[in-house]
Amino acid sequence: MMRSLWTAATGMVAQQTHIDVLSNNLANVNTTGFKKSRAEFEDLMYQNLKIAGTLNQNGGRIPTGMQIGMGVKPTTVHKFFTQGDFKNTGNPLDVAIEGDGFFRVMQNDQEVYTRSGSFKLDNEGRVVTAQGYALQPEFIVPTETANLVISEDGHMAALDKSGAELASADIPIYSFTNPAGLNAVGKNVYVETEASGNAVQGTPGTDNFGTLAQGFLEGSNVEMVDEMVGLIVGQRAFEINSKAITTSDAMLQTAINVKR
Numbered sequence: 001m002m003r004s005l006w007t008a009a010t011g012m013v014a015q016q017t018h019i020d021v022l023s024n025n026l027a028n029v030n031t032t033g034f035k036k037s038r039a040e041f042e043d044l045m046y047q048n049l050k051i052a053g054t055l056n057q058n059g060g061r062i063p064t065g066m067q068i069g070m071g072v073k074p075t076t077v078h079k080f081f082t083q084g085d086f087k088n089t090g091n092p093l094d095v096a097i098e099g100d101g102f103f104r105v106m107q108n109d110q111e112v113y114t115r116s117g118s119f120k121l122d123n124e125g126r127v128v129t130a131q132g133y134a135l136q137p138e139f140i141v142p143t144e145t146a147n148l149v150i151s152e153d154g155h156m157a158a159l160d161k162s163g164a165e166l167a168s169a170d171i172p173i174y175s176f177t178n179p180a181g182l183n184a185v186g187k188n189v190y191v192e193t194e195a196s197g198n199a200v201q202g203t204p205g206t207d208n209f210g211t212l213a214q215g216f217l218e219g220s221n222v223e224m225v226d227e228m229v230g231l232i233v234g235q236r237a238f239e240i241n242s243k244a245i246t247t248s249d250a251m252l253q254t255a256i257n258v259k260r
Contacts, residue, residue, distance in 0.1 A: 002248045002251065002252060003047075003068060003070065004244055004245075004247075004248040005245055005248045005249070006070070006071065007069065007070060007071040007244075008071075008241045008242070008244035008245045008248065009071070009241075009245065010044065010070075010071030010072050010073060011071060011072055011237070011238075011241035011244070012238055012241045012242060012245075014039075014041050014072045014073065014074055015234050015235075015237045015238040015241065016238065017039050017074045018039045018041075018230070018234045018237075019231060019234045019235070019238070020039075021037050021038065021039040021077055022227050022230045022231050022234060023231075024037065025037060025222045025227050026222065026224065026227050026228075026231075028220055028222065029220050029222045029224060029227075030219070030220065031188070031220050032116040032117075032118050032188065032217050032218065032219065032220075033084065033114060033115035033116035033117070033188055033217075033218050033219075033220075034084070034188070034220040034221070034222065035079050035080060035081050035082075035084075035115070035220075035221055036079070036080055036220070036221055036222045036223075036227075037077045037078060037079045037080070038077070038078050038080065039074055039076075039077050040074070040075050040076050040077070040078055041072050041073065041074055041075060042072070042073060042075045043069055043071070043072055044069065044070040044071045044072060044073055045070050046067040046068060046069050046070065047067065047068045047070065048065065048066070048067055049065075049066040049067070049068065050062065050065050050066035051065050052064050052065035053065075078180055079179075079180050079182075079184065080180075080221065081100075081115075081179045081180070081221075082221045083098070083099070083218070083221065084218045084219040084220050084221040085218075085219045085221075086098075086213065086216045086217070086218060086219070087216060087217045087218075087219055088215060088216055089215060089216065089217055090215050091215060092147070092148045092149070092150070092214060092215060093118075093119040093120060093121070093127070093148065094117060094118055094119070094214070094215055094216060094217050095117035095119065095150055095171075095212050095213065095214055095216070096117050096212070096213045096216040096217055096218040097115060097117065097173060097204075097210045097211075097212060097213075097218065098210050098211050098212070098213050099208075099209065099210020099211060100175050100208055100209060100210050101173030101174060101175055101202070101204065101209050101210045102114060102115060102173060102174045102175070102176075102179075102190070102199075103115070103116075103117060103135060103136075103171070103173060103174075104135075104136040104172070104173075104174055104199070105128075105129055105133040105134060105135055105136060105189065106133055106134045106136055106138075107131075107133045107187075107189060110191070111136065111192075111199075112133070112185070112189040112190060112191055113174060113182070113189065113190045113191075113192070113199065114129065114188050114189045114190065115188070115218060116129065116188040116217075116218075117212075117217060117218070118130060118217055119135060121141055122134075124140060125140045125141045125142065125143065126138060126139065126140050126141075127139045127140075127141065127156075129187075129188070129189075131187050133189070135171070137169055137171075137172075139156055139167070139169045139171075140167070141158050141167070142158055142166045142167055144160055144166065145158040145159065145160065145166055145167075146159060146160050146161040147159040147163075149214070150171070150212055150214040151212070151214075152204060152205055152211040152212055152213070153170075153203060153204050153205045153206075153211070153212075154170050154171035154172060154173065154203060154204040154205075154212055155168065155169075155170055155171075156168060156169050156170070156171055170203070171204070171212065172201045172202060172203060172204075173201075173202060173203075173204050173209055173210065173212075174199040174200060174201055174202070175199070175200050175202060175208065175209060176192070176196045176197050176198075176199060176200070177196070177197035177200075178195060178196050178197055179196060180196075181193050181194075181195030181196035181197070182196045183196075
């Protein structure tokens with residue numbers, strides 16, 4: 001059987017993965033705090049028909065070898081945590097992180113992390129995400145609160161009509177040595193892994209931590225033009241691999257017809 005049939009098949013599978021990743025990026029172009037991904041690939045093993053550097057009959061060494069590649073495979077889907085564009089909402093519970101960092105929220109009994117600062121109030125007055133995950137540390141806004149103020153350094157204060165402080169808390173943010181190693185579990189949250197390293201707590205605006213911007217939301221960092229170009233390239237690469245399969249099939253058909 002011709003190698004090219006299987007080699008081209010691996011190319012089609014790889015390009016399908018590439019298009020799947022791009023499609024997910026485009027599907028989340030309006031998702032708050034979404035971070036785009038990129039599929040990465042590597043070549044498969046090679047069949048060595050002639051090894052470079054071996055001695056020939058005259059005692060010299062062969063300068064180049066003869067290797068036939070066996071195709072390609074996906075190695076990773078890398079997530080990029082570059083800053084997304086800011087959208088001014090005017091909502092005091094909307095908070096964007098300008099720079100590095102994540103909010104910590106409680107998903108059931110598990111601590112998870114998010115870049116989406118689209119917070120709400122639940123029936124008890126707690127600051128939570130749209131899924132009801134409580135911001136950590138937990139903060140309850142008193143019912144008589146007239147204004148909620150969140151400073152750049154993470155100080156959250158509930159004020160009454162006269163401007164007196166009713167309750168307050170400091171919101172820390174968290175960073176990771178390798179944020180690309182975080183496990184995305186959907187609902188705009190990530191889970192810490194061995195690859196990401198342990199979460200490091202910090203105060204917004206200090207060291208390498210970003211600052212908070214009240215009344216803003218961070219949009220997706222997906223660039224639609226880049227993704228559309230990537231889709232075109234992926235589609236053409238898929239087509240050319242399918243063409244290699246049909247070409248190999250035609251060559252096999254020609255070989256079969258020789259007997260006739």
